[in-house]
Amino acid sequence: MAHSHDVDPSCAVAHGEAAPHDGRRTLVAVFATPVAECLLRFGAELGFATYLYDPDPGRGLPGAASVRDLGFLDGGADVVLTDHHRDEIGPVLQELLKTPARWIGIMGSPRHSAPHVAALAELGVPAEEIARVHRPIGLNIGSQTPAEIAVSTLAGLIADRNGRPGGFTF
Numbered sequence: 001m002a003h004s005h006d007v008d009p010s011c012a013v014a015h016g017e018a019a020p021h022d023g024r025r026t027l028v029a030v031f032a033t034p035v036a037e038c039l040l041r042f043g044a045e046l047g048f049a050t051y052l053y054d055p056d057p058g059r060g061l062p063g064a065a066s067v068r069d070l071g072f073l074d075g076g077a078d079v080v081l082t083d084h085h086r087d088e089i090g091p092v093l094q095e096l097l098k099t100p101a102r103w104i105g106i107m108g109s110p111r112h113s114a115p116h117v118a119a120l121a122e123l124g125v126p127a128e129e130i131a132r133v134h135r136p137i138g139l140n141i142g143s144q145t146p147a148e149i150a151v152s153t154l155a156g157l158i159a160d161r162n163g164r165p166g167g168f169t170f
Contacts, residue, residue, distance in 0.1 A: 024049065025161075026077040028067070028101075030092060032059040035107065036082040038150035040064050046154060048078075055088045073099040078157050080137065081106040081116075090119030097129050103160060105134035107149070139166045 027048035029036035040050040040061070052064040060066050073079070079101050081089060089106065093116055096104050106116050120130045138152035139159070159166035 024076050026051070026073070027157075028053050028070070028073070028077060028079045029064075030054070030079060030081040030096075031083040031086055032056075032061050032064075033082040034146035035149045035153075036080075037061050037064070038147045039080060039082065039153060042147075042150050042154055046158070053092075055092060070095055070099055073101045075100045075102050077101040078103040078161075079105070080153055084108040084115055089116050090123050093120055093133060094123050094125055097125065097132060103134065103157065104132055105137035105153075107137060107153075108135050110136045 025048045027039065027043040028051045029039045029043075030053050032052060032054045036052060040052060043050045050065065052061055052066045053068075053070060054060065054066070057068070073096075077099070079096055081092065081104075083089075084106055086092075093104070093106070097120075106114075108114060108116075114135050116133055116135070117130055120133075121127075138149065138154075138156040141148065141152050141155075143149040143152045156166055
């Protein structure tokens with residue numbers, strides 16, 4: 001018996017017969033952390049041009065393309081702050097909010113206060129701009145390790161880019 005199915009463009013991608021996406025995708029991990037290391041490694045495998053930005057020039061990650069300036073960000077850029085305890089979150093987010101980045105998010109549990117809100121408000125950033133910063137980020141998969149957090153975050157970014165809610169609801 002011959003198997004028949006509807007033609008789905010995703011099948012061509014899965015079989016390597018078509019490009020998985022068109023257009024440039026950029027991923028910037030902010031702050032040199034174990035999560036940033038995983039985000040950049042996995043993001044490159046997923047077709048993102050990946051960069052690390054850390055305002056402290058003494059911090060970096062082996063093998064990561066580091067940038068000192070965020071002026072190159074365009075509407076195809078996704079940015080993830082990987083540490084919500086750093087003192088620089090306010091000034092870094094203020095700079096990021098001046099860019100046309102497609103998506104800006106900061107890691108952090110929804111069970112705890114969002115330190116970026118107060119930091120940005122103290123800098124005079126309007127509430128509608130603060131609202132551009134996503135938190136929590138990623139899919140709720142119960143992540144426990146840096147790699148799991150990175151997978152969750154990247155899955156959430158892919159779902160958002162594709163206009164999907166994530167999870168198992170189709």
